[in-house]
Amino acid sequence: MFNGLGDFLSSGTSWAFFIFALLAIGGAIFMISFTKVVHMVIAVALTFISLAGLYVILEAEFVAFVQVLIYAGAISILMIFGIMMTKHRQGEDEGPKRPWHEGLAILGAVGLFGILFYAIQKSTFVSSGSLDAGKDNTLEIGKLLYNVHVIPFEIMSVLLTVAFIGAIVVAKREED
Structure with missing residues (x-):
């Protein structure tokens, strides 16, 4: 199961992928977990920028540039303007606390990561030598x-x- 793990960790591209993937997943989890809308927008912007980094690794520089320009820039700014233009009541009581919410979310994320890791380790990939970019x-x-x-x-x-x-x-x- 861990046959390709040494090869995976020996490449700088793999480390960059791992870091950008963790940032994208972390930004998505933070976006769901935060309660303030401005913090949610910042977490979404982190996810968008991390996805742009993944596009650079995939040698899709144009898509990465568009990702940063349109999503991380324009959409995030549009969300912040939308927040600023609407009225918000300060001091509202939050809903009932869910004590198991964070634990179940972490357990689900670790389980999903394990399933994906297992599926990637068991799959066979075709060599990209025949790709004509x-x-x-x-x-x-x-x-x-x-x-x-x-x-x-x-x-x-x-x-x-x-x-x-x-x-x-x-x-x-x-x-x-």
Whole structure:
């Protein structure tokens, strides 16, 4: 079961993967566990940046750049502005405490990690020697985005604009 563990730990890329994966999982767990919304947004931003690091390891630099620019930057800032525009009551009583919640969450996370570790150790991976990566990934993504998928791209931009305007209208209505 632990045959490939020595090979895994001897590579710097594997260590970087391990660190980014732990940060992404930790950010997700913190996001669920925190009670203050601003702390949740910071935890989500940590998860987004960790995922960008994983994309760099996978040699998908463009996707990593977009991950940092759009998700870690724009979405996190949009969430913080949304929090700032809404009214919050200070000093609200929290719901009933769940004493076993943290213990069960840790037990579930360790169990999931064990299952995934076992599945990865038992699986066989194909050598990547036959992969012919493109010379310019960004150029190919741009060609696909603006030639083949131009209609869904434009529909998505209109949808995001309408959602943003709707959020502003709802936030302004709450002020009145």
